[in-house]
Amino acid sequence: MRKYDYTGKTVYLGMDVHKKTYAVTAICDGQIVKRDTLKASPSVLIAYAEKYFAGAKIESAYEAGFCGFYLHRSLEAAGIKNLVVDAAGIEVAVGDRVKTDKRDSLKLATHLSEGRLRGIHVPSPEREDKRAITRLREAFVRERSRIACQIKAQLHQHNLIGPDSKKMVCPKWIKELRNKTLAHGVKFALNQSMDLWLYLDAKVKEIDKEISTQAEQDGALEKVYTSVPGIGATSARVLANELEDTMQFKNERQLFSYTGLTPSEHSSGEHVCQGHITRKGKPILRKILVQAAWKAISIDASLSETFDRLAVRVGKKKAIIGIARRLIGHARACFRTGELYRIKADGNGYEGYALEMASVA
Secondary structure, three states, rough: OOOOOOOEEEEEEEEEOOOOOEEEEEEEEEEEEEEEEOOOOOOOOHHHHHOOOOOEEEEEEEEEOOOHHHHHHHHOOOOOOEEOEEEEEEEEOOOOOOOOOHHHHHHHHHHHHOOOEEEEOOOOOOHHHHHHHHHHHHHHHHHHHHHHHHHHHHHOOOOOOOOOOOOOOOOHHHHHHOOOOOOHHHHHHHHHHHHHHHHHHHHHHHHHHHHHHHHHHOOOHHHHHHHHOOOOOHHHHHHHHHHHOOOOOOOOOHHHOOOOOOOOEEEOOEEOOOOEEOOOOHHHHHHHHHHHHHOOOOHHHHHHHHHHHHHHOOOOOHHHHHHHHHHHHHHHHHHHHHHEEEEEEEEEEEEEEEEEOOOOO
C-alpha cells in the first residue's frame, strides 16, 4: 500500500467526541485519507495525528459538549489548530435523517476543509473555573425549587393547604409544619422532603458566599454589570462568567443571537415574517435578562416608555424581550467605551439612565 506524503499539506480532522471514544475522519486535498475510532484521550489523539500525518499542518474541529475545553487546550498546546463549534451552527442537508458517529465526524471534517465552520469563544481556564460555581448554584436552586413543589404537592394531597395557597417554602414555614400533628407516614415523608430542602438552601447560601468572593476579584466586570438597571449581584456574576466583557462578539447582533433573544425569521420576497425568539444559548442568560428587564421598566421612565410603545404594537411578552436586548446591549456599550451607567435622580425621582465616564479598571 502506497504511503501518503503529507509534507507541506493541510490535514483536516473532524471528531465526534464521546465519553469513551473519538470518531475521527481525516481529509486532505479534498479526499478522505483516514477514518478511525480512538480511545477518548487527548494524548492518544495527538499521538495518532503525529504518527499518521507527519509533516502536515493539522487543523481539527469538534462539537461543544460535555467534554468541555480540555481537549481543545491539549490540541492547541500540541500545535494543532482546533475549533470548538456549536452543534446548532453546523449545516444539515434537507432530508438528511441518518446520524452516526462516522457521518458526524465526516461532516465536521468536510465543513472544516471548506472553511464553513465558525468556532465558539473558548473561555480562559480561570473563567471556566469561576463558571463552575455559578452553574452549580443554578443547578442547586433548580433542585431546591423542585423539592419545594414536592412539599406543596404532599400538603395538597392530604388537604393540609388550600388550592389557592400562595405560601412559599421557607425555613420559618418548615418549622411550623414540623409542629403540626400528622399521621406517622405523612409526617415522615414531609420531614424527608423538608430536610432535603433545608440542606439545599444551606448549600445555596454557601455558594453565595463564594460568589461574593468572586465579585471582589472581578471588580471591573462587576462594576459594569451591576450598573445596568435591574441586574443584581448574583445575576451580574452569572453574566460575567458566561459572557465576560462581551468583546468576543463582533457586534450586538452576534451577542443577541448567542443569548437567544433574536426573533426567528421566515421571509420571502416582499413578505417578512418574524416569529418567536430562537432560544439559542443558555436559558439562564435569557431568564436573568428578562427578569432584569421587568425590574428595569419599573425604575427607568425611558425604558418604561419604550416598553409601553412596543407592547401596544407587539404585546407585552415580545416588548419585554426588546427591553432585555437593550439591557445587554447597554452592558456591551459600557465595556466598549469604558463607562458605567448611572441613575440620574432629581426632585421628581428617576430621570432615566445616562452614561457617565468612570474607570472600570
